[in-house]
Amino acid sequence: MLANTILDGDAIVRALHGAFARDASRPELLQLAATKMREAGGPYTGVYMYMLHGDELVLEAFDGRPTEHIRIPVGTGLCGRAVAERRDINVGDVSQADGYLACSLETRSELVVLIRRHEEILGQIDIDSDELHGFDDAEEREVKKVADALAVLL
């Protein structure tokens, strides 16, 4: 963990490995990741684990405010765009983002990090923040550690 990051990605990866060793199920691993990330506090307001099923992202676990977006087609919203463009998306100000799907009017910034196993996209970690520019590059790298661990364990 870098001194200036909020999230300790390595600690969450250790917790995921521990749960996996105790035979945690896929829903349990996804919920653990979401809960641990949100526990980091601001800027982690809401953490949503969307997994890819065909051409749709399906919300399989979350921690934070409930969302009406349970299923998101690939190509729709920031979440669907990340899959379509096969890249992580970090939006510092959602009011300026084309095609943004609002979950809460309080949300100011959003980070989407893909869960990839080699070339295959398994899903994504979608994080909403009530803070503008909630996630810098170092913060994003901590989230990616969690995504990369899930890619192996799921």
Ligand code: SME
């Ligand atoms: N904001 C996302 C939708 C997911 S909810 O915010 C949890 C998007 O633009 O795809």
